Amino acid sequence: MSTWTLPTASGSYVVGFAPDDQGLVLHHWGGPTETEPPAPSLPRRAASFVRDVDLLPMEATALGTRDVHAAEIVARRADGVRGLRLSLAGEVEHRVEDDGGTWLVCPLADPVAQVAVELHLRSHPSHDVITKWATIRNDSGHAVELLRGWGGAFEAPTGEGAQVEVRTGAWSRETTASVVDLTAGTLSVGSRQGITSHTAAPVVTVRPRGVPDGDAWSVALAWSGSWRLAVDVVMVTGSVRIAGGPDDESGVLTLRPGESLVTPTLAGLWAHGDADVVANAWHAYQRTLARSTGPEHRPVVYNSWYATTFDVRLEHQLALADVAAGLGVEVFVVDDGWFRGRTSDRAGLGDWEPDPAKLPDGLAPLADAVRERGMRFGLWVEPEAVNPDSDLYRTHPEWVHHVAGRPLRTLRNQYVLDLGRPEVEEWVSGTLRQLLTSADISYLKWDMNRAITDGGQRTPGGDDWSWRHTQAYYRVMTMLREELGHVTVEACAGGGGRIDLAVLEHSDVVWPSDETGPRDRLAIQHGFLGVYPSWVMSSWVTDEPDVLDAEHASLDFRFVVASAGVLGIGSDLLGWDAATRARAAEHVTRYRRTREVVHTGQLHRHGTPAGRAYGVTYTLGDRAVVLAWRRDGGALAVTLPGTDPAGRYRIVWGSGQVEERTGDELLSGLAVPWSWGDCDIAELVRL
Ligand code: DGJ
Numbered sequence: 001m002s003t004w005t006l007p008t009a010s011g012s013y014v015v016g017f018a019p020d021d022q023g024l025v026l027h028h029w030g031g032p033t034e035t036e037p038p039a040p041s042l043p044r045r046a047a048s049f050v051r052d053v054d055l056l057p058m059e060a061t062a063l064g065t066r067d068v069h070a071a072e073i074v075a076r077r078a079d080g081v082r083g084l085r086l087s088l089a090g091e092v093e094h095r096v097e098d099d100g101g102t103w104l105v106c107p108l109a110d111p112v113a114q115v116a117v118e119l120h121l122r123s124h125p126s127h128d129v130i131t132k133w134a135t136i137r138n139d140s141g142h143a144v145e146l147l148r149g150w151g152g153a154f155e156a157p158t159g160e161g162a163q164v165e166v167r168t169g170a171w172s173r174e175t176t177a178s179v180v181d182l183t184a185g186t187l188s189v190g191s192r193q194g195i196t197s198h199t200a201a202p203v204v205t206v207r208p209r210g211v212p213d214g215d216a217w218s219v220a221l222a223w224s225g226s227w228r229l230a231v232d233v234v235m236v237t238g239s240v241r242i243a244g245g246p247d248d249e250s251g252v253l254t255l256r257p258g259e260s261l262v263t264p265t266l267a268g269l270w271a272h273g274d275a276d277v278v279a280n281a282w283h284a285y286q287r288t289l290a291r292s293t294g295p296e297h298r299p300v301v302y303n304s305w306y307a308t309t310f311d312v313r314l315e316h317q318l319a320l321a322d323v324a325a326g327l328g329v330e331v332f333v334v335d336d337g338w339f340r341g342r343t344s345d346r347a348g349l350g351d352w353e354p355d356p357a358k359l360p361d362g363l364a365p366l367a368d369a370v371r372e373r374g375m376r377f378g379l380w381v382e383p384e385a386v387n388p389d390s391d392l393y394r395t396h397p398e399w400v401h402h403v404a405g406r407p408l409r410t411l412r413n414q415y416v417l418d419l420g421r422p423e424v425e426e427w428v429s430g431t432l433r434q435l436l437t438s439a440d441i442s443y444l445k446w447d448m449n450r451a452i453t454d455g456g457q458r459t460p461g462g463d464d465w466s467w468r469h470t471q472a473y474y475r476v477m478t479m480l481r482e483e484l485g486h487v488t489v490e491a492c493a494g495g496g497g498r499i500d501l502a503v504l505e506h507s508d509v510v511w512p513s514d515e516t517g518p519r520d521r522l523a524i525q526h527g528f529l530g531v532y533p534s535w536v537m538s539s540w541v542t543d544e545p546d547v548l549d550a551e552h553a554s555l556d557f558r559f560v561v562a563s564a565g566v567l568g569i570g571s572d573l574l575g576w577d578a579a580t581r582a583r584a585a586e587h588v589t590r591y592r593r594t595r596e597v598v599h600t601g602q603l604h605r606h607g608t609p610a611g612r613a614y615g616v617t618y619t620l621g622d623r624a625v626v627l628a629w630r631r632d633g634g635a636l637a638v639t640l641p642g643t644d645p646a647g648r649y650r651i652v653w654g655s656g657q658v659e660e661r662t663g664d665e666l667l668s669g670l671a672v673p674w675s676w677g678d679c680d681i682a683e684l685v686r687l
Pocket residue numbers: 305335336380447449492493494495511513514
């Protein structure tokens with residue numbers, strides 16, 4: 001056999017042998033094909049100065065095999081053998097998995113360097129997604145440095161150049177989408193911070209230039225340390241090559257004789273349609289990563305951080321819990337400030353015991369009292385962090401990331417523990433185990449509040465610090481799943497600093513941003529929902545004024561924004577009067593009644609948050625939820641995909657006003673009546 005087809009839900013991914021046994025090349029990635037896609041051929045003008053393999057859409061290649069265009073593996077053996085000249089090292093294995101997915105394994109090797117690369121491709125039959133990764137093994141007697149150790153590339157036939165959608169940002173404005181018109185060269189996004197970062201999200205979407213709603217190819221990297229994704233225009237063949245993996249500027253992975261590693265997975269999605277089609281296709285695939293998407297691991301949260309900051313006191317927390325319970329909150333979370341010495345952000349991180357001055361009898365009385373009020377109890381931790389002013393740092397100063405000979409630098413007054421050191425990983429796992437079994441705790445918010453600068457250890461070497469740290473982070477998260485499966489884990493990194501496919505797999509919900517000002521939040525959520533799903537998008541109602549988004553927005557507006565994901569409340573509830581509490585309870589009740597639609601329905605975004613009116617709708621079978629916002633008297637009419645023209649629908653608006661409409665009428669647009677002036681919400685059900 002010389003070609004292999006990996007069927008996807010509505011198309012296929014077809015690969016065949018590259019010339020001279022140099023690996024696999026892509027024949028087709030996209031929709032259905034009537035005939036067998038031919039092997040890629042090169043135009044005549046490609047003949048000079050390059051070899052075929054320099055231009056062909058190789059599935060994975062190495063510098064030394066391909067030298068003119070980008071390659072995914074750049075290796076250097078300690079004795080001076082540079083690069084890898086890869087060729088087939090055995091039969092390509094093709095198997096159909098129990099779930100109907102196809103798995104292809106292609107063994108490659110360089111007999112001179114004595115390095116083996118096993119390329120894995122897998123299709124997911126209910127999705128138009130291919131995942132790809134590689135195992136790289138050093139069979140030589142010398143150390144091999146991987147200056148770049150990526151698991152392969154995806155090549156998209158976009159024509160000359162591509163329109164590339166990336167998500168970049170900063171703290172408080174994460175996941176801002178922009179479209180780059182890439183006509184030549186390489187577009188590169190990434191993080192050198194040891195975490196996924198607020199700066200860029202590891203997912204890019206490419207389309208033919210000027211065609212915003214046709215074929216789209218989107219590639220996401222499942223990696224939560226330093227990373228890079230590169231989109232490279234291959235001028236001659238009319239395609240773009242998308243590859244990525246651990247950052248190749250700030251890190252080097254070393255394989256000692258006999259060692260191997262498995263690269264992070266790249267997921268490649270093909271879709272046909274606009275940005276919402278791509279979004280829904282990603283969400284559907286991401287459902288396969290989640291352990292569950294039901295309400296059990298995405299409860300309505302009350303988090304007391306904004307109400308109390310570091311001033312955590314039992315009676316005060318219980319007073320808040322009393323109100324939260326009355327609102328219909330399902331889990332009460334005590335954020336930063338509960339542990340020994342934590343009176344400000346200058347001290348305490350690392351000393352994960354209840355502060356005796358604040359909680360003299362420990363956490364159990366607080367957790368039990370919260371339980372008695374009908375809620376679960378949750379706790380904030382930042383296990384990778386340590387303040388210089390902590391017993392942990394005084395005892396183990398050698399545990400922090402630290403480049404040999406350089407003075408340490410703090411950010412938010414803290415250092416980062418080198419989780420890649422086995423003793424640190426063991427300590428973090430043990431501490432979490434002990435903490436989570438010390439009281440009735442079933443929700444954990446895992447925070448990480450600084451970029452890792454000066455990664456590594458005091459001793460020479462250690463260029464793989466981000467790799468080791470990230471692998472250990474996954475192991476600890478896996479331990480939580482396996483040993484403490486009842487605990488819901490919220491992943492946070494000073495807002496949305498660590499969100500990617502791997503985090504989605506290891507956690508239940510994520511905190512997209514510290515910015516909760518509702519207009520800013522809409523923009524962040526708009527970008528977030530384009531690549532990540534509503535059922536992980538933790539979103540809180542907080543008090544006014546917001547520091548960054550100071551313009552007034554009604555309580556309803558803030559609730560409607562937060563109801564687009566996993567609703568939470570972060571306000572000082574003791575400052576809410578009876579009317580505010582009653583209105584909030586109505587919102588929570590409505591949200592709990594409709595969240596199944598929000599969390600499992602199809603997303604559609606209407607307009608942009610920067611416009612005068614904007615809406616997000618979720619549709620699930622015969623039900624729909626409409627969430628809409630406006631400013632300056634803007635108007636909005638939404639159409640709901642999937643509406644049956646022959647159907648009859650009942651619509652209940654936020655004001656309680658009820659309408660009935662035929663599907664035909666709905667298809668010409670449902671005008672939002674703006675129940676609360678600046679926003680509205682509607683529940684639709686087919687009669
Ligand atoms: C940053 C988080 O994003 C906030 O929600 C809060 O938990 C603070 N850290 C606490 O220090």
